[in-house]
Amino acid sequence: MSSVSESSFRSSSVHLITPGTRRTTLRTDDGLTIEAVYEPCTTGSAPGAGSVDGTTAIVVAHGFTGSVDRPAVRRAARVFAQRAAVITFSFRGHGGSGGRSTVGDREVLDLAAAVAWARSLGHRRVVTVGFSMGGSVVLRHGALYTSPGTAPATEPHARTVPAQRGRIEAHADAVVAVSAPARWYYRGTAPMRRLHWMVTRPAGRLVGRYGFRTRIDRNDWDPVPLSPVEAVPLIAPAPLLIVHGDQDPYFPLDHPRMLADAARGSAELWLLRGMGHAENAADASLLTRIADWAVTE
Template sequence: MSSVSEGRFRSSSVPLITPGPLRTALRTDDGIRIEAVYEPCTAGAGAAAGTSFDGTAIVVAHGFTGSVDRPAVRRAAGVFARRAAVVTFSFRGHGGSGGRSTVGDREVLDLAAAVEWARALGHRRVVTVGFSMGGSVVLRHGALYAGRATEKARGVVEREGRVGARAEAHADAVVAVSAPARWYYRGTAPMRRLHWMVTRPVGRLVGRYGFRTRIARDDWDPVPLPPVEAAGLIAPAPLLIVHGDRDPYFPLDHPRMLAEAAGDGAELWLERGMGHAENAADESLLTRIGDWAAAP
């Protein structure tokens, strides 16, 4: 991972003293340019002075068709920043980032670059929080970049070609919100519409011009590690699974499958009345997630 300066914001591999956001461009291991924003924690005197670089950082992974500047992502970042420093970024093919979306496959490299940046800024503890597609990405990232990988996890890393995955890109805890448990799910109308957008040429045009999301044409090869398998490989890092009981995309069997696969290593919150992902996460829920993430 390398950082590239952008505009009036500086990028650096050493701790900085800054009273406000730091915007930069990151380079992924496969060469994609990713826009990212760092926001210091707003709680306490140390954060007010812009010197809170050694504690927890929360890295936020948005859902499909989102971006670093979408209102729901900015709202989540603002709530999380009351508890910890926050890194937000746009996945490839989204917002101002380069490349094309692979809808959860190579996006794991984007997240790894953002986590590395947080650690390069001096944060000793990094927690990933992903919504929907971002939820599937934080699960896979948690398995593939495990700080203390099990033998089974190391085998998966080799299978996915992530043998060079660096320890500094690992997450110390993982939060998956509204995440799918399995790929190719078409059991709800919103997911059938999403598959049409991803797999059809006219759908990809709708994604590009209607949702500002550039989608790759190629099928997955190989098919990435399913989220339900990844959930079982994240331990000993803590895992929190959050899902709404009115999610129109993924019914409750998805979070339950994830929690069952993770076993004792996971905590499951089923939220009454909640819909899907960052757009449905209210301030109360975001505050509770922030509290969980910031707890040592």
């Protein structure tokens, strides 16, 4: 499925754009503008450089209240760029992107726009890496946007994913979910109870807007989108990596285990001792491991 029409991009090859970083604005299928940054691979295939793949692009999906310019996102981009080209972007309602956050629902359209941009730039292989809310989005995107010749999954009333248009594919060839929830409406930890207050209460949304620079949609989900654990078995045959820390204050270890069980043996699970939550807790060593997995799977 395509998130953007082919006419939204100028045709170019990876070779022509690799000299430097490019910042642009993408348009989603529901008409929002999304800020995005492309960074070419920074490392050649010299001895000791590790696995480097010039045909692959890694698309990074940040967590709730993040953005393309947050330090943790920029750190992830720098590490990933040592192995492959990288696209980062701000979800709707975050940073310089338009609209309001739906906290994981229509954000799948934002990710699809970024994946389609990567393919329009000539990358034949695209890997999505999502953190926390972004982790739930890459899982749903992997289930809903499928490779050519594969029947796509659908959500109730087909509200979230539009009909295909244009010829630019927006599917991921591999998926990495870091610190992702397995199910919606989880309130089992204090940080998640605070997050639900921020999302569901008018005073909380004011805190989100002025304290975290995140504009949050006031409407409830209708219909409720496909949950991460429901999405996981629909991702295969694309490779799936699930990464989670045993010190995650938001989602305990039953979440990654539930996701891995749902994959029925088709996912790889990394449970990391001492790791906290999402991109802020991902150090350079872990990010390098993820990038190496992304370019070799």
